Amino acid sequence: MGLFAKEYGEGPPLVLLPWFGLDHSVMAAACEPALAGSGWRRMYVDLPGTGNSDPVEPRSDAVADAVAETVNDLAGPSSVAVVGCSYGGYLACAMAQRNPGMIAGMLMVCSGVRILPGDRDLTGVLPSAPEPGWLHDVPEQLREHFDLAVGCQTKAAADRLSAALELNGPSDRQYLKMLRATGYQVTDERSMLALMPTASVIAGRRDRIVGYRDQFDLAARSRSADYTCLDDAGHYLPFEQPARFRTLALDWLARCHPSRRSR
Numbered sequence: 001m002g003l004f005a006k007e008y009g010e011g012p013p014l015v016l017l018p019w020f021g022l023d024h025s026v027m028a029a030a031c032e033p034a035l036a037g038s039g040w041r042r043m044y045v046d047l048p049g050t051g052n053s054d055p056v057e058p059r060s061d062a063v064a065d066a067v068a069e070t071v072n073d074l075a076g077p078s079s080v081a082v083v084g085c086s087y088g089g090y091l092a093c094a095m096a097q098r099n100p101g102m103i104a105g106m107l108m109v110c111s112g113v114r115i116l117p118g119d120r121d122l123t124g125v126l127p128s129a130p131e132p133g134w135l136h137d138v139p140e141q142l143r144e145h146f147d148l149a150v151g152c153q154t155k156a157a158a159d160r161l162s163a164a165l166e167l168n169g170p171s172d173r174q175y176l177k178m179l180r181a182t183g184y185q186v187t188d189e190r191s192m193l194a195l196m197p198t199a200s201v202i203a204g205r206r207d208r209i210v211g212y213r214d215q216f217d218l219a220a221r222s223r224s225a226d227y228t229c230l231d232d233a234g235h236y237l238p239f240e241q242p243a244r245f246r247t248l249a250l251d252w253l254a255r256c257h258p259s260r261r262s263r
Contacts, residue, residue, distance in 0.1 A: 003070040004052035005043045008032065012104075012258050013075040014040040017067065017088025019235075021176050022168055023051030029164035030238040031083060034246035038253055040081070043074055047088070049176050051169040058175060059183030060115070064094045071095075071102065079104040081198075081256050083249070086110050086210065086235065093195070093218075094186045105198035105256030107249060110207055110235050113192075113214035115185050122211040128153045128234070138162050151206025151234020152241060161239040195222040198256040202248055204233035204240070226252070 005015075006024045014035070018027035024044035035042055046053035048063050056062045071080055081104050084092035089111025096103040114120050130153040135143050138158050142165065146158060186192075195201070201219040203212035212229050219227035228248055230241055238245045 002073050003048065003066055004046040005070060005074060008036070008042045008044075009038070009040060011039045011041050013078055013080040014042050014253075015067075015071055015074070015080050015082045016042060016044045017082065017084040017091055018044075018047065018050075019085050020047075020087035020180070021050060021171055022165075023047075023171070025051070025167035025169060026164050027085065027088070029167060030085065030236075031249070033242055034238070034249045035253075038250065040253060045070060046169070047091075049172040049179070051171070055172050055175040057183075058179040060091070060094070060179070060186045061183070063179070064091050064098070064186060067091055068095050068099065068102065081105040081107075081253070083107045083109065084111060085238070087112055087115070090115050090186075093192050094188070096195070097188060097192050104258070105252065106195060106200070107252050108195075108199070108201045108215065108218075109245075110204055110210060110237050111201065111215060112210055113218050115189065120211055121213040121217075122208065124205075124213060125208055125211055126151075126206045126231070128206055131155055134158050149209055149235040150240060151204050151208070151237075152232045157236075157240045160242070161236050164239060192218075195219065195225040198252075199225040200248065200252040201225060201227045202237060202245070203227070203229045204235065204237045205229050205231045206234045207237075209235040 016027050023046045028044050049055040056066045082092040089108035134153050134155045201215050203215040219225040233240045
C-alpha cells in the first residue's frame with residue numbers, strides 16, 4: 001500500500017522518515033530549516049498509523065515494506081537518499097540491507113540500531129544541565145517526555161520542539177501500541193551489520209532513548225560511514241542543535257549528490 005508523502009522542492013529524490021509515532025509535519029519542522037533550497041526533491045513520509053497513512057500489519061517488517069513500496073511509487077527506478085530520525089533511521093537501515101540498489105545514501109539521526117529497549121546500550125550517556133525554567137511553556141503532558149528525551153535542556157530547544165509537536169497529525173494509538181509491543185524488531189535486525197558508502201550517523205551524547213554507542217558500532221563496521229556525536233544533544237537533536245545539524249546534513253547531501261556519484 002502507498003503511504004502519504006508531502007513533497008517540497010525539485011531535484012534528486014530525498015526521502016525523510018520520522019521518529020516513531022510522529023508524522024511528516026514534525027519531520028519537516030526538524031529538517032526543512034536545514035534543507036530548504038538544497039536542490040533536492042524532499043519527500044516527507046507518514047509512516048503507517050500516523051498522519052494520513054493507514055496502518056499495515058503491526059510488524060516493522062511490514063512497515064519497512066510499505067515504505068519501500070511508497071519510495072518506489074514516488075521515485076520509480078531511481079535510487080534515493082534517505083534521512084531517518086530514530087525509528088525512521090532503523091527502517092532506512094532495514095531497507096538498505098534488503099535492497100541496497102534502492103538507497104543512494106543514508107543519514108541516520110539519533111537512530112535506532114537495536115530497537116528493543118532492553119537491547120540498547122545506554123552506557124556513557126551524559127546527564128543534562130537544565131536551564132532554569134526551560135519547561136515553563138511546554139504543555140504539562142509533555143514535560144516528563146521532554147525531561148527524558150531532550151538532552152540540551154534550554155528554553156529555546158524546548159520551544160522549538162514543542163511548536164513542532166503541535167503540528168503532529170492524528171495517529172492510531174492502538175495500532176502503534178501493538179506495533180511496539182509485538183512487532184517492533186525487524187526479523188533481520190541482527191544481520192544489519194554495516195552501512196553503505198555515503199552514510200552518515202549523527203548521535204547525541206545525552207540521548208537517553210537510544211544512546212550513542214550502538215550507532216558508533218554500526219558506523220565502525222562500515223567501510224566509509226561517518227559518525228558524529230554532539231556532546232550537548234539528546235534524542236531530538238535537529239531541534240536541540242539546529243545549526244550544527246544543518247552543517248552536517250548539507251555536507252552529507254553534497255557527498256551523495258548524483259553528480260558526484262557518477263564520477
